Amino acid sequence: MEKSVSKSSVDFFEKKEAGLKSAKGDVLGSDKADAFSSAKEDISTKTKGNNIVNDESIITLAIESSCDETSCAILKNGREVLSNIISTQIDIHKKFGGVVPEVASRKHVENISIVVEDALEKAGVTMDDVDHIVVTYGPGLVGALLVGLSYAKGLSMATNKPLTGVNHIEGHICANYIQDRNLKPPFVTLVVSGGHTHIVEVLDYNKYNIIGKTKDDASGEAFDKVARAMELGYPGGPLIDKLAKEGNPHAVEFPRANMNDGYNFSFSGIKSSVLNYLNSEKMKGNEINKADVAASFQEAVTDVLCEKTIKAAMELGYDKIALAGGVACNSQLREKMKKMADENNLGLIYPSPILCTDNAAMIGTAGYYRFINKRIDGMELNAVPNLKIGD
Numbered sequence: 532m533e534k535s536v537s538k539s540s541v542d543f544f545e546k547k548e549a550g551l552k553s554a555k556g557d558v559l560g561s562d563k564a565d566a567f568s569s570a571k572e573d574i575s576t577k578t579k580g581n582n583i584v585n586d587e588s589i590i591t592l593a594i595e596s597s598c599d600e601t602s603c604a605i606l607k608n609g610r611e612v613l614s615n616i617i618s619t620q621i622d623i624h625k626k627f628g629g630v631v632p633e634v635a636s637r638k639h640v641e642n643i644s645i646v647v648e649d650a651l652e653k654a655g656v657t658m659d660d661v662d663h664i665v666v667t668y669g670p671g672l673v674g675a676l677l678v679g680l681s682y683a684k685g686l687s688m689a690t691n692k693p694l695t696g697v698n699h700i701e702g703h704i705c706a707n708y709i710q711d712r713n714l715k716p717p718f719v720t721l722v723v724s725g726g727h728t729h730i731v732e733v734l735d736y737n738k739y740n741i742i743g744k745t746k747d748d749a750s751g752e753a754f755d756k757v758a759r760a761m762e763l764g765y766p767g768g769p770l771i772d773k774l775a776k777e778g779n780p781h782a783v784e785f786p787r788a789n790m791n792d793g794y795n796f797s798f799s800g801i802k803s804s805v806l807n808y809l810n811s812e813k814m815k816g817n818e819i820n821k822a823d824v825a826a827s828f829q830e831a832v833t834d835v836l837c838e839k840t841i842k843a844a845m846e847l848g849y850d851k852i853a854l855a856g857g858v859a860c861n862s863q864l865r866e867k868m869k870k871m872a873d874e875n876n877l878g879l880i881y882p883s884p885i886l887c888t889d890n891a892a893m894i895g896t897a898g899y900y901r902f903i904n905k906r907i908d909g910m911e912l913n914a915v916p917n918l919k920i921g922d
């Protein structure tokens with residue numbers, strides 16, 4: 532997938548390395564993030580557009596279109612977000628109770644250039660200021676991915692700026708680097724999104740090791756399916772989160788699945804158990820207290836997520852945990868994990884809600900760390916709908 536670094540990329544790195552060396556003395560050693568951030572403080576700045584952009588700062592343009600959000604972000608030195616434009620299609624897909632792939636692709640085509648132009652304008656930069664382009668190439672819906680990828684390739688070719696492909700899930704994890712500018716690997720991450728539930732060891736900026744994953748449904752998928760069964764709407768996660776605040780989390784004892792299977796998860800059992808409960812109560816003619824069901828379901832899911840993540844951190848000797856993905860917005864997950872992390876003297880980081888759900892800023896951060904490790908892709912980069920972390 533990756534090609535050897537092109538001539539223009541070599542020139543780029545030579546220029547940047549020279550700049551950073553003159554600014555700091557020794558840089559681009561083992562810990563590049565440190566080098567870049569400390570070098571940044573030393574070098575003089577000049578104004579480009581409306582923003583203060585260092586001569587030696589790296590400006591990233593990132594594009595995300597893996598599912599139902601078209602997004603473009605501009606970042607400075609990987610962690611400073613100058614703009615993060617997100618055009619969501621939720622209102623369109625709501626009518627169908629889930630994302631319709633064909634509709635998603637068409638909407639990405641309509642939105643992509645507007646979103647990119649908007650991101651540049653909000654950041655106060657032009658394409659001339661941009662040093663490199665980053666794009667999600669998987670996992671996701673193939674038609675949706677191809678829109679962002681084709682656009683990014685076209686932009687890279689037209690402007691002669693290097694292109695780096697990014698794994699969407701690695702992007703979710705990297706949202707934590709934006710949230711906490713001092714965060715450094717290693718740490719353990721719980722990735723909980725609409726399509727994935729993983730416990731991942733983040734060994735280095737570009738080095739991941741999956742130690743646990745769901746054997747069936749993702750946790751976000753379980754939230755969405757349970758919400759649909761209760762006719763709450765789409766996406767279900769935020770609606771269950773809100774409704775659960777009015778309910779009793781111990782009203783119904785739903786199963787805590789796979790508690791003995793290492794760091795792996797299973798959510799299809801609890802989902803079926805909620806559906807069975809709803810059906811049997813209906814057949815008995817009992818009125819269903821939706822808030823109680825939402826609170827009890829959420830309690831069961833968050834119990835398993837928290838216990839397994841804390842166990843992984845403790846057993847593997849990590850001192851901090853990060854949360855990532857859309858379900859990391861869940862208020863009970865955050866509270867419960869915080870309480871358990873405190874009890875075990877573990878640090879906890881989670882991104883603000885806008886950085887938890889799909890956005891291009893997190894993709895930009897992931898791409899920046901690949902780029903400074905000279906990971907450049909060529910025009911042969913293709914969408915990989917089932918891309919795995921670390922591929």
Ligand code: ADP
Pocket residue numbers: 598723724725726727750751752754755766767768769772856857858859860861862887888889
């Ligand atoms: P993907 O990358 O797989 O498309 P996202 O990272 O965008 O998924 O997350 C979307 C998922 O997050 C949806 O399943 C949604 O229901 C869930 N979600 C969003 N907010 C919350 C919340 N507050 N509580 C639980 N789940 C949530």
Ligand code: MG
Pocket residue numbers: 699703724725856857888889
């Ligand atoms: Mg996502």
